Amino acid sequence: MIVTLTPNPAIDRTLAVSALVRGAVHRAAAPVVEASGKGVNVAKALLANGHAAKAVLPADGRLVGLLRAAGVPCEVIDRAVRTNVSLVEPDGTVTKINEPGPRLSDADRRWLLATTLAQGGDIIAASGSLPPGLPADFYAELVDRADRPVAVDTSGDALKAVADTGPWLLKPNLDELADLVGRRPQTLADVVEAAHALRAQAVLVSLGADGAILVDDSGATHGEVLVNRPRNTVGAGDALLAGFLAGGFSEALAYAAAAVRHVGTHAPPVTAADRAAVRVHPAIDSGRELA
Numbered sequence: 001m002i003v004t005l006t007p008n009p010a011i012d013r014t015l016a017v018s019a020l021v022r023g024a025v026h027r028a029a030a031p032v033v034e035a036s037g038k039g040v041n042v043a044k045a046l047l048a049n050g051h052a053a054k055a056v057l058p059a060d061g062r063l064v065g066l067l068r069a070a071g072v073p074c075e076v077i078d079r080a081v082r083t084n085v086s087l088v089e090p091d092g093t094v095t096k097i098n099e100p101g102p103r104l105s106d107a108d109r110r111w112l113l114a115t116t117l118a119q120g121g122d123i124i125a126a127s128g129s130l131p132p133g134l135p136a137d138f139y140a141e142l143v144d145r146a147d148r149p150v151a152v153d154t155s156g157d158a159l160k161a162v163a164d165t166g167p168w169l170l171k172p173n174l175d176e177l178a179d180l181v182g183r184r185p186q187t188l189a190d191v192v193e194a195a196h197a198l199r200a201q202a203v204l205v206s207l208g209a210d211g212a213i214l215v216d217d218s219g220a221t222h223g224e225v226l227v228n229r230p231r232n233t234v235g236a237g238d239a240l241l242a243g244f245l246a247g248g249f250s251e252a253l254a255y256a257a258a259a260v261r262h263v264g265t266h267a268p269p270v271t272a273a274d275r276a277a278v279r280v281h282p283a284i285d286s287g288r289e290l291a
């Protein structure tokens with residue numbers, strides 16, 4: 001079982017619009033309303049594909065109802081949650097508006113850490129931004145206290161703090177990696193070099209249209225997916241992490257392919273077509289420039 005920790009979950013409303021025009025009135029299609037937050041998305045993707053997962057998070061009654069409807073086992077502390085809105089255009093362009101999340105107390109911090117560590121499981125996946133009230137070293141404390149591998153997907157000061165603890169896996173995107181190492185990679189070789197500079201045992205970097213790169217003790221691997229018509233890229237990074245936890249690098253890319261074909265923010269079951277869309281390259285094209 002994989003235990004996911006989401007300190008700043010959300011209710012996601014995804015609206016499809018014909019075009020986004022600043023200052024205009026838009027008529028949206030029926031909204032998709034889902035339980036969300038990065039760790040919640042990871043758990044949902046795992047469960048959709050037959051893998052055991054359990055989510056730990058603060059949640060109110062609305063979010064608990066959505067989690068139960070989605071079949072997500074969870075441990076919750078009763079707290080208010082934010083609502084995020086995604087506006088999706090026909091070409092797959094997404095405009096996302098995220099609320100900051102309610103303030104959590106130090107008692108909430110202790111509950112989240114203790115409850116996560118008490119769940120057992122094989123791996124902990126700690127994901128997402130930190131809400132007001134939680135210190136930047138929240139994930140670092142989790143890694144220090146955990147007795148099993150911890151995968152972390154976060155950003156900003158929280159990512160900088162946890163990177164120094166040497167977690168089992170870090171999953172930054174390109175912007176987060178650039179912020180962490182102080183320079184923006186321009187080529188695949190730059191990404192590999194930057195990932196090697198981190199203390200994690202493995203680094204899985206999501207690169208958007210350029211796919212993903214895995215750097216670990218065995219070296220560096222680059223892969224991508226061929227999806228002709230992406231419908232929504234929100235949640236693709238969470239699906240990538242879920243797929244990696246479930247079955248390694250190639251499966252990570254297949255999970256991401258399934259996610260971008262879906263209009264909502266959760267990942268649907270992976271199909272044979274998703275796996276057929278995966279291309280894992282035999283070597284890194286060092287000079288390839290990033291899109």
